[in-house]
Amino acid sequence: MVSADGRASDDTVAALGEFGLIRRMVADRTQPATTLLGPGDDAALVAAPDGRVVATTDVLVSGVHFRLDWSSPEQIGRKAVAVNLADLAAMGAVPTSVLVGLACPGDTSVPLLTELAEGMWAEASRARAGLVGGDVVRAEQLVVSVTALGDLGGRPPVTRAGARPGDILAVCGRLGWAAAGLAVLGRGFRSPVGVVNAQRAPEPPYAAGPAAAVAGATAMIDISDGLLADLGHLAEASGVGLDVRTERLRVDRKLVDVGSALGADPLHWVLTGGEDHALAATFPSFADLPEGWEQIGTVLLPDTGVTVDGSPYERSGGWEHWR
Ligand SMILES: Nc1ncnc2c1ncn2[C@@H]1O[C@H](COP(=O)(O)OP(=O)(O)OP(=O)(O)O)[C@@H](O)[C@H]1O
Ligand SMILES: Cc1ncc(C[n+]2csc(CCOP(=O)(O)O)c2C)c(N)n1
Ligand SMILES: [Mg+2]
Numbered sequence: 001m002v003s004a005d006g007r008a009s010d011d012t013v014a015a016l017g018e019f020g021l022i023r024r025m026v027a028d029r030t031q032p033a034t035t036l037l038g039p040g041d042d043a044a045l046v047a048a049p050d051g052r053v054v055a056t057t058d059v060l061v062s063g064v065h066f067r068l069d070w071s072s073p074e075q076i077g078r079k080a081v082a083v084n085l086a087d088l089a090a091m092g093a094v095p096t097s098v099l100v101g102l103a104c105p106g107d108t109s110v111p112l113l114t115e116l117a118e119g120m121w122a123e124a125s126r127a128r129a130g131l132v133g134g135d136v137v138r139a140e141q142l143v144v145s146v147t148a149l150g151d152l153g154g155r156p157p158v159t160r161a162g163a164r165p166g167d168i169l170a171v172c173g174r175l176g177w178a179a180a181g182l183a184v185l186g187r188g189f190r191s192p193v194g195v196v197n198a199q200r201a202p203e204p205p206y207a208a209g210p211a212a213a214v215a216g217a218t219a220m221i222d223i224s225d226g227l228l229a230d231l232g233h234l235a236e237a238s239g240v241g242l243d244v245r246t247e248r249l250r251v252d253r254k255l256v257d258v259g260s261a262l263g264a265d266p267l268h269w270v271l272t273g274g275e276d277h278a279l280a281a282t283f284p285s286f287a288d289l290p291e292g293w294e295q296i297g298t299v300l301l302p303d304t305g306v307t308v309d310g311s312p313y314e315r316s317g318g319w320e321h322w323r
């Protein structure tokens, strides 16, 4: 997008400039009542109805978390916000606001960035959160960093640490879809679109987090890296073992079909695939499960780790950076 004479062409961020870009990203937006001030000043002012603020952040890097030839800018924007709102849900919180850090090369096209912003606004407003501020800077590659704030509505947070032996283990949301989509895209295909879109932008069950909190969930986590990997964090924090029963896991027909087409094991995607941002939680009894939650296992005595049908899983339980 840089022309032969070295000057940036008109629709690049370098030509538009930092403040022109910010204007394009935030113009004409409606905000929820929790946004008291922002974006536009040195910092935003956000209402915290509960008196406490739940805060989380996740960074998405081009080539690591998404590819511009796999996803639309709108999908990348939605994903960057969704992964953060899922973390709020996993604490039992309702989102109030998001802040966006954006780094990109000077030759990045302005329509790409306005579409990315469109996706972030769309996902934030879907969850009734405001986009209250951010930052834009020059970098060698596209990086999107989102911080999200949430409200607990007077309830205690549901941490990773509260599971007790005898609790039941349950999930709400899809498992394995984004991993199947990643396998499809990685082999150069673009369909089936269901799993591919699940990889491009997750649809976490936001409302299931607060619902689980109200129902008395003892511990909760969102599945970002893989079911077994993330259950490992919950088990460790709670000082318990967790056993997953494969006969209780839903392996959706779509995953079976994609698995046969690619010669891959769909159950492995369900057990270890990240990025769908389903919620996993423990509850004192089956009767406590809110609508949409399905039991997948049980909480065992300390130091038994995470097992699948009573045995350790032989392969990696999920994504880990630098591994
Ligand atoms: N650079 C950091 N400084 C301080 N705390 C951090 C840092 N990176 C991660 N953490 C904290 O470590 C914990 C685990 O982080 P992690 O990113 O794995 O959680 P997550 O965001 O739920 O998962 P994922 O990033 O896979 O979606 C979180 O409480 C997070 O706030
Ligand atoms: C281009 C491309 N290559 C690989 C993947 C797979 N991937 C990347 S990060 C991650 C776990 C969650 O990340 P984090 O722990 O940072 O939240 C997974 C499963 C992808 N999405 N895009
Ligand atoms: Mg994180």
Ligand SMILES: [Mg+2]
Pocket (backbone or CB within 6 Å): 086, 087, 090, 221, 222, 223, 224
């Ligand atoms: Mg998380």
Ligand SMILES: [Mg+2]
Pocket (backbone or CB within 6 Å): 224, 225, 319
């Ligand atoms: Mg992770």
